[in-house]
Amino acid sequence: MKGTHHPTGRRSDGPGRVLGLLLALVTLIGLTGTTAFAAPSHRDTSPARPPRLAAGPMDTVAAMQPSWNLGNSLDAVPGETSWGNPPVTKALFDTIKAQGFRSVRIPVTWTDHQSSTAPYTIDAAWMSRVKQVVDWALADGLYVVINVHHDSWQWLSGMSTDHDNVVARFRAAWTQIAAKFRDSSQALLFESVNEPQFDNTTDAQGIQYLKELDTAFHTVVRQSGGNNATRLLVLPSLHTNSDQIYLDALVSEMKSLNDPNLVATVHYYGWYPFSVNIAGGTRFDATAQKDMTDHFTRIRDTLTSKGIPVYLGEYSLLHYPDQNHPSRVEAGEALKYFEQFGYEARAAGVTTALWDPGTFAFMDRATLQWTDPALIAAIKSSWTTRSGTASSDRIFLAKSSSITAKTLTLNPNGLTFQGLWQGGTRLVQGRDYTVSDGRLTLTASALTRLAGSRAYGINSTIEARFSRGLPWKIHVTTYDRPVLSDASGGTGGLTVPTQFRGDLLATMEAKYSDGGNAGPTDWTPFQEFNETFSPDYPGNGISLTSAFLNALRDNAQATLTFHFWSGATVTYRVTKNGGSVTGTVA
Template sequence: MKGTKHPGHRRRGPGRVLGLLLALVAAIGLSGTTALAAPGHAGTSAAATARVLGPKGVVAAMQPSWNLGNTLDAIPDETSWGNPPATKALFDTIKAQGFRSVRLPVTWSGHQSSTAPYTIDAPWLNRVRQVVDWALSDGLYVVINVHHDSWQWISSMPTDHDNVLARFKATWTQIAAEFKDSPQTLLFESVNEPQFNNTTDAQGSQYLDELNTTFHTVVRQSGGNNATRLLMLPSLGCTPSQERMAPLVDEIGSLKDPNLVATVHYYGWYPFSVNIAGGTRFDATSQKDMTDTFTSIGNTLIAKGIPVYMGEYGLLGYPDHNHPPRVEQGEALKYFEMLGHEARTTGVTTALWDAFNFLNRSTLQWRDPDLIDQIKSAWTTRSGTASSDRVFLAKSEAITARTLTLNPNGLTFRGVWQGGTKLAQGRDYTVSGDRLTLTASALTRLAGNRAYGTNATVEARFSAGLPWKIYVTTYDKPVLSNANGTTGGLTVPTRFNGDLLATMESTYADGSNAGNTSWTPYQEYDVAFSPDYPGNAITLTADYLNALRDGAQATLTFHFWSGATVTYHVTRSGGSVTGTVA
């Protein structure tokens, strides 16, 4: 879980000034060795660009950014975690999609001697260079780092201090030597999400200070462009809490180097990010966590003149196209819409964490166009949303009007459309303040033959940004059936009847929590349970079932997005499990 957040005042970043500079260059068509140009312009000196823009301007020019996750950082090899090898075409695509920089996480441990002199294998170093050079050749800023080494061997620094420090120094000595003549559009990041075993935050910050100082010294003394290359220093865990960012401010101040950048990560309010403890919605708690985080970044770092690169952002485990989405689509869209706004107004450059979730590396196509469109739109403007992206109509009941709450986000509501047809205000919908009501007659027409599932899609449109899609959905209360299985997994036959599963509550008769997450009755989506819509089933996982008390009956309450709930009982007897309808 990310650290505790504190409120404060947000500041506007340098992006507008930078944008005016780059627009001026484009307008007057400067050429040759002029410095006022974005990386990738023909004839432009990257070093000169960095000198003129300065650290803040360079970091602003890196917005937006993208991570090549689960590739060069995969263990033990590049393709070990299911992604194909990186290609030049991949970076061509990223550049064409509007990204200005990429972060290339690199895990070195599997390609390096674990004993002195800690030599990095030449083929691996050459492969990293090849990928870096592909990205640089596309005019992208590039960040490389020491990634999963953080928990593989760096975390043992408290008990193996001298060896860890020597290996860390040797690692960066070799990286710095390899890339010392690379253009200054290449940045180095000390270490990803630094952590140290069995330490307090105060102790961890001391170890991190030692690593960051070593990193800084090694790179600066390595010569070439490394003398002034931008270096990124993380907070402990890359956590953007005031308590963890404050020591980083002190460290950056002590190094007296203007070419330093702070880096943090953000994955949202934890219960919402993974769908646990009832965190199904991007509600006021989740929103406050986000605004407090960016406020703290603004007050703690940016207000002190320190550029900030959010090296990773997203939602934990979302989207995962190998499993049903644990975060509902509309709620995720709200999250990414607001995050883009907070980053812009605070002046933070953001790097989307993409382990495979967003871009299909084989086809070079976005897996979810609506999701990436919202992320991209939020780079420049706000979009209006609503309290839900679905209107559920029970098939067993007469259709009545349905009301949603609009969230214009400072925009003006323009009306409701179905495709190219604008619905008639008064007849098809009414608006009262922020309440949008779809009439019974319009919903009857949109529902058509009332087959289970989505019958029609309409859009609430606003004066800017993307429209908010509303799915008119027919459902009936889901029906579960009895089941038998083992602690290896229980498949519960389920007729979803057009509904969608939101969460699962699990308790014993005495009121205590039942399952592998003991601190809340609401178990984690895709970890304790998972719907299988094509297979007409809900799966209870081995992790969940093995955590149940032997012989004790657990009462499960399945919560669906229509508002329907279904109660079910599960009893474990040794290695056998029985599920019964309540």
């Protein structure tokens, strides 16, 4: 689960090295007598077998790429099914292995299964359940990472005021975990704590507390014997954040432990405004791209280039995808994000673990099917190659106007543009489109044909194909400026009747007449998607949430500007008077 968000800046809390290294490992086996991890190809259909010890930590972590998180299951509070996922099954790991993943991170929250007072005993049934799930994954030939997860904010965060009890409980937890798994395959890794955070502390204090916990973790595990004597141990930066101060502190901590079998971990959920769609962060623009590039540059310069392996324990976009709500991030912009993420991770030599909260996001745990096959295909493709993109995955054509030529900017990402296709039919360059200085222009005649009857919504889809990777889909879409209507209701929520007319909502800007920002997020006029407003396309409405309405000043009219992906804007006015709310078309 993601940790604290930083509303005014970067969220940098967190594919590995190319598995062609396996050929080199075969040579190393002959030279050193050390057996290497078996890293099966995506097409490997041989019977599952436990991975075997690799030549060294860097190669082991590289062989773990790509990785996947069993999120919101064993880490759910208070129990395994509390957050909507069914019980974990062996079939789930069979599926994950078959989908090409080579390792899984199994977050575990111990809080509700451990006594909060000495001797801090972990419930035997819970420990056995964790062991059962881990063994299923190992039996499938997957590397496995387990940790102390939401305990980080449930009781570990209170270390500044309850130091001795926190340290004692943490030591007791890892003493029991280490004992249970001391004889497990060394394909199992221990991660000390997820997203460490400490209440009412400075960075310097937090870094010191984390060092104390990690040192205790290291001592307890190493002294427990068995395979734990040399098991790879994963250590996080404070907040699992990649800012330089935290990476430097992590390197210093790892040096002080003087142990070659250590792995660094951070998380990454992208530039915060883009990741949650707030402050106008609707696009994976230059700022969002630079945040990602800087994140991996720091990791490469500080860690991987110095021989410190990095397991990026969680990545995605915050609250994306979310099958229970409209997408905060437009589909094409999300595809660009994941495409570049895969490239940057590979270039930095980082192994990456997709954060998957389950039924509500990537893998439906009940059906064992991907909820968005196109998205997972893009993620898989990014493990090995780049794909070309464009400035948008939509071309909007106003139904109320005659059709004219439209232009997109191509982003080949080092590849060669091959042309446009509609299904199996190749469009004709010169007649249907032109390309000049990286700008793709579709002619009016081609768009007229592609728009067909010009019904609102997507009329047709074409593909821009490149020399490698996945094609970039472009949806030719007919729209007209959306129409909103007056509404009235209470502060529990207001639905604004809306005729979307083929358009899609991008963001909402809210201001008072005196220029102040309206809504709970007062540092920006652009409010957070789904938290304060949300489109209901099937229901023909835009919902203003109780969080937004209750944050409004009484009897102070707020002007809302709804921004749509076509470029259209619609202005609306909302006034709260006690518990009642009225909305009027501007």
